[in-house]
Amino acid sequence: MTSTLPQPLPEVIKESGQREVFCGLTSIVWLHRRMPDAFFLVVGSRTCAHLIQSAAGVMIFAEPRFGTAILGERDLAGLADANEELDRIVAQLLTRRPEIRTLFLVGSCPSEVIKLDLAKAAERLNVQHQGRVTVLNYSGSGIETTFTQGEDGALQALIPLMPSSDQPQLLIAGTLADAVEDRLVNLLTRLGIDNVATLPPRRSTQLPAVGTGTRLLLAQPYLSGTARALIDRGAELIHAPYPLGLQGSRAWMAAAGAACGIAPTAVNDLLDPLVERGQRALAPHRETLAGKRLFLLPDSQLEIPLARFLSQECGMHLVEVGTPYLDRQLMAAELALLPPGTQLSEGQHVEKQLQRVIAQRPDLVVCGLGLANPLEAQGIATKWSIELVFSPIHGIDQAADLAELFARPLRRRGALTFT
Amino acid sequence: MELTLWTYEGPPHVGAMRIADSMEGVHYVLHAPQGDTYADLLFTMIERQQRRPPVTYTTFQARDLGGDTAELVKRSIADAVERFRPEALLVGESCTAELIQDQPGALAAGMDLGGIPMVNLELPAYSKKENWGAAETLYQLVRNLLKQQLPAPGSPKADPSRWRSEERRPRVNLLGPSRLGFRCRDDVQEITRLLAGYGIDVWVVAPLGARPGDLLRIPSADANVCLYPEVAGAACSWLERSFGMATIKTVPIGVGATVTFLRELHQTLGLELPAELMTADDGHCVAETRSQLPWYSRSVDSTYLTGKRVFIFGDGSHAIAAARIASQELGFQVVGLGTYSREMAREVRAAAAELNLEALISDDYLAVEAAMADAAPELVLGTQMERHSAKRLGVPCAVISAPLHVQDVPARYSPVMGFEGANVLFDSWVHPLMMGLEEHLIGMFRHDFEFVDGHRSHLGEGAPLGSERIADGPKGPGDQNTMGTSGESRPDVALQWSPDGEAELAKIPFFVRPKVRRNTETYAREHGLQTITDEVLYEAKAHFSR
Numbered sequence: 001m002t003s004t005l006p007q008p009l010p011e012v013i014k015e016s017g018q019r020e021v022f023c024g025l026t027s028i029v030w031l032h033r034r035m036p037d038a039f040f041l042v043v044g045s046r047t048c049a050h051l052i053q054s055a056a057g058v059m060i061f062a063e064p065r066f067g068t069a070i071l072g073e074r075d076l077a078g079l080a081d082a083n084e085e086l087d088r089i090v091a092q093l094l095t096r097r098p099e100i101r102t103l104f105l106v107g108s109c110p111s112e113v114i115k116l117d118l119a120k121a122a123e124r125l126n127v128q129h130q131g132r133v134t135v136l137n138y139s140g141s142g143i144e145t146t147f148t149q150g151e152d153g154a155l156q157a158l159i160p161l162m163p164s165s166d167q168p169q170l171l172i173a174g175t176l177a178d179a180v181e182d183r184l185v186n187l188l189t190r191l192g193i194d195n196v197a198t199l200p201p202r203r204s205t206q207l208p209a210v211g212t213g214t215r216l217l218l219a220q221p222y223l224s225g226t227a228r229a230l231i232d233r234g235a236e237l238i239h240a241p242y243p244l245g246l247q248g249s250r251a252w253m254a255a256a257g258a259a260c261g262i263a264p265t266a267v268n269d270l271l272d273p274l275v276e277r278g279q280r281a282l283a284p285h286r287e288t289l290a291g292k293r294l295f296l297l298p299d300s301q302l303e304i305p306l307a308r309f310l311s312q313e314c315g316m317h318l319v320e321v322g323t324p325y326l327d328r329q330l331m332a333a334e335l336a337l338l339p340p341g342t343q344l345s346e347g348q349h350v351e352k353q354l355q356r357v358i359a360q361r362p363d364l365v366v367c368g369l370g371l372a373n374p375l376e377a378q379g380i381a382t383k384w385s386i387e388l389v390f391s392p393i394h395g396i397d398q399a400a401d402l403a404e405l406f407a408r409p410l411r412r413r414g415a416l417t418f419t
Numbered sequence: 420m421e422l423t424l425w426t427y428e429g430p431p432h433v434g435a436m437r438i439a440d441s442m443e444g445v446h447y448v449l450h451a452p453q454g455d456t457y458a459d460l461l462f463t464m465i466e467r468q469q470r471r472p473p474v475t476y477t478t479f480q481a482r483d484l485g486g487d488t489a490e491l492v493k494r495s496i497a498d499a500v501e502r503f504r505p506e507a508l509l510v511g512e513s514c515t516a517e518l519i520q521d522q523p524g525a526l527a528a529g530m531d532l533g534g535i536p537m538v539n540l541e542l543p544a545y546s547k548k549e550n551w552g553a554a555e556t557l558y559q560l561v562r563n564l565l566k567q568q569l570p571a572p573g574s575p576k577a578d579p580s581r582w583r584s585e586e587r588r589p590r591v592n593l594l595g596p597s598r599l600g601f602r603c604r605d606d607v608q609e610i611t612r613l614l615a616g617y618g619i620d621v622w623v624v625a626p627l628g629a630r631p632g633d634l635l636r637i638p639s640a641d642a643n644v645c646l647y648p649e650v651a652g653a654a655c656s657w658l659e660r661s662f663g664m665a666t667i668k669t670v671p672i673g674v675g676a677t678v679t680f681l682r683e684l685h686q687t688l689g690l691e692l693p694a695e696l697m698t699a700d701d702g703h704c705v706a707e708t709r710s711q712l713p714w715y716s717r718s719v720d721s722t723y724l725t726g727k728r729v730f731i732f733g734d735g736s737h738a739i740a741a742a743r744i745a746s747q748e749l750g751f752q753v754v755g756l757g758t759y760s761r762e763m764a765r766e767v768r769a770a771a772a773e774l775n776l777e778a779l780i781s782d783d784y785l786a787v788e789a790a791m792a793d794a795a796p797e798l799v800l801g802t803q804m805e806r807h808s809a810k811r812l813g814v815p816c817a818v819i820s821a822p823l824h825v826q827d828v829p830a831r832y833s834p835v836m837g838f839e840g841a842n843v844l845f846d847s848w849v850h851p852l853m854m855g856l857e858e859h860l861i862g863m864f865r866h867d868f869e870f871v872d873g874h875r876s877h878l879g880e881g882a883p884l885g886s887e888r889i890a891d892g893p894k895g896p897g898d899q900n901t902m903g904t905s906g907e908s909r910p911d912v913a914l915q916w917s918p919d920g921e922a923e924l925a926k927i928p929f930f931v932r933p934k935v936r937r938n939t940e941t942y943a944r945e946h947g948l949q950t951i952t953d954e955v956l957y958e959a960k961a962h963f964s965r
Binding site: 017018019020021022023024025026043045046047049050051053054055063064066067068069070071072073075076080082085086088089092093096109110112113114141142143144146178179182186277278280281284351368369370371372373374376377397400401404 | 961
């Protein structure tokens with residue numbers, strides 16, 4: 001893969017220490033909705049089970065969509081055969097939920113430390129339940145993955161099942177909200193790109209094909225492994241910034257148009273009015289955000305595109321942009337658009353980073369829920385970052401909504417009075 | 420392996436975190452992989468704490484496993500002690516760290532920590548759970564801090580009535596309240612106020628709000644009130660064994676249990692029993708009128724509660740208390756009783772036997788769900804987990820015990836203990852049942868235009884989405900009124916939604932759909948548009964986003 005060289009940015013702060021981030025298991029919280037016919041079975045400890053239900057348990061499920069095979073002392077002591085145990089549990093699960101079409105065995109820290117071979121188990125179970133359910137495996141462990149990287153793992157597990165076809169098509173990878181996906185596909189169709197497929201699909205059994213005719217467009221920045229695996233299947237990666245904000249989304253669509261041989265005039269004719277309209281919608285939020293100092297803590301790898309949008313289109317000043325992992329190739333187009341002198345950080349030493357937050361007193365801190373309320377209590381406005389993974393934020397028409405997510409906490413602070 | 424869809428308890432290190440977070444001046448260094456910091460959210464979000472939990476995680480990753488994780492532990496301990504300067508340090512491991520066996524406690528013991536007490540927590544993550552972890556942590560902490568004060572073997576037992584000779588009011592410790600416990604914040608306030616009314620002082624409350632120095636004062640109280648046996652049981656029996664301190668064992672949840680608790684307390688402390696706590700000839704005692712529950716429960720409005728079948732599940736103490744209230748104070752028929760607290764199995768079995776039931780002792784959510792379905796209750800009193808099965812079975816449900824979620828840490832005063840606690844319980848258990856009555860009517864008369872399937876009017880919900888047009892609610896002038904009630908509406912033939920416009924509208928979340936519909940139509944009228952396409956919807960969206 002070639003990459004355009006970004007303009008020089010200051011040296012990236014690379015820190016190691018306590019990391020206040022989710023593990024990849026958390027991806028189950030949105031993937032189970034994207035593919036309602038799939039079930040996610042974590043093989044791990046009570047901690048893993050507790051994590052997922054703490055995240056998703058506020059919703060009440062008549063039918064569970066995820067669960068944990070909790071390892072006990074017998075499993076650790078080797079008294080119970082792990083594969084027999086798994087077979088028993090999967091059979092029990094399929095009895096209760098016969099309509100499941102895809103079963104993900106999700107690896108965790110404990111299963112990886114004791115080197116449980118879930119890939120092999122998935123193969124064996126596939127043979128057992130052939131025709132009824134497909135069994136796949138990926139890792140969501142904290143030692144290997146951070147938050148959204150869980151989706152990267154899940155998509156990579158699906159790739160071998162994608163049929164081969166060299167027909168020309170545009171493949172959009174990364175979970176999008178339904179309405180956003182419809183809108184983007186609709187606009188691409190109007191551009192003249194007829195053959196648009198998405199990964200992950202809305203049903204786990206309706207996987208798109210992939211081959212040498214496939215042009216790959218990433219909707220999410222955290223799909224390093226997925227992108228490489230699709231390229232290995234013959235897909236050609238379209239280099240573009242991510243579809244956040246007006247400019248990012250416009251460039252993303254334009255790159256798709258260019259890759260599919262659409263005339264630039266057609267692209268301009270369709271997108272320019274949308275961008276202009278978007279600017280009108282964005283204006284009030286820009287008023288709130290312009291000149292405000294922003295500090296992003298690492299969470300999902302969305303931080304760099306978000307920082308680009310908030311500085312370029314909303315006039316925010318970037319104090320520090322933290323990301324859990326920086327894939328320079330997939331981030332090249334974004335890095336080129338960051339204002340010169342932007343301070344990036346990769347990894348985390350949370351205490352030191354919080355010291356920088358307190359010292360800088362930014363106007364808005366984008367951070368996880370473990371830090372948000374404590375920072376608010378210290379008088380620092382926060383925007384909790386997980387919401388960005390659960391909100392329709394992609395595309396030109398959503399730019400104002402995305403800006404509003406950041407303007408809202410600031411407006412709220414202005415709106416509240418108790419004396 | 421066991422298949423777990425929902426777990427009633429977290430791992431034991433979460434119990435240890437609950438103790439650390441409940442206290443002041445205690446810090447916990449936890450050897451754990453990246454990602455285990457999710458537990459911070461339990462405290463910052465569910466308990467809505469204004470500070471980070473006092474926990475330092477080593478958050479090792481795969482690349483650290485090839486290196487020296489023991490060194491990482493030592494660095495984390497040294498950093499935490501220097502940065503937070505705690506008065507006591509807890510050191511332990513999570514389930515994954517237990518597998519790599521770095522012995523963080525032993526490492527800490529070999530370090531110079533400036534003389535602060537250090538408690539090495541051995542919490543077997545693959546056999547024990549959250550409440551056990553909390554109980555063990557509290558016990559180890561108390562034991563560690565009080566070892567200097569241990570009376571010599573063979574010393575006489577502490578006299579719970581020594582307050583007389585010392586010429587002071589009797590005083591007791593309230594042990595067990597903690598963060599992520601069920602309503603502990605308000606239970607402590609309610610019991611403290613209740614005891615003050617009988618001339619009894621609260622001496623130390625622990626772990627909630629206590630510092631390590633406060634734990635040193637525990638033995639100078641006259642008795643220990645074990646409010647939450649799941650958390651304080653082990654510490655209370657050690658204090659009984661080592662210091663001869665009496666333990667008050669009745670948990671004051673419900674009117675009857677509160678009266679029993681007060682009598683036990685007076686007897687233990689050698690206090691004269693006030694007349695209002697004595698049972699009169701008519702079988703009543705005056706103290707019970709301090710709660711509204713007895714009258715509310717006797718009033719005719721509650722007659723329909725008689726014999727309602729109720730299924731009860733939770734931690735041991737809340738399940739036992741709920742069973743007594745349900746059967747004796749509300750007149751329900753208890754058709755199922757169980758607990759996930761194996762430590763409390765004997766007590767729950769005894770309570771179930773009194774109701775001619777066999778107790779369900781299980782932490783298997785599926786087994787509980789099956790038992791619930793078998794019992795065919797009309798009301799479920801359970802945990803956050805029972806809300807899932809109750810939803811599946813379509814049974815009203817109220818939460819009586821941890822595990823809980825954010826809605827069960829309310830802003831308002833909501834104890835479940837004492838006389839006010841009984842008031843809270845009456846309201847919250849009967850509330851979902853009103854819905855049950857409504858459902859009966861809906862079941863009888865299915866052709867209603869307002870009370871349709873799935874409608875829960877007393878929960879303040881609008882009519883459900885039986886019809887998109889009805890669900891959209893009142894519309895601007897010129898909209899067709901499909902209800903046909905007012906007869907005043909003029910169909911606006913000039914304005915039409917194209918199929919793609921309708922399709923786009925249908926994708927808007929239903930709670931904002933009416934507003935988007937209205938805004939879009941207003942926009943179309945203002946701009947002289949006759950057909951509303953998806954583009955018009957987006958135009959309007961951009962227009963109104965100001």
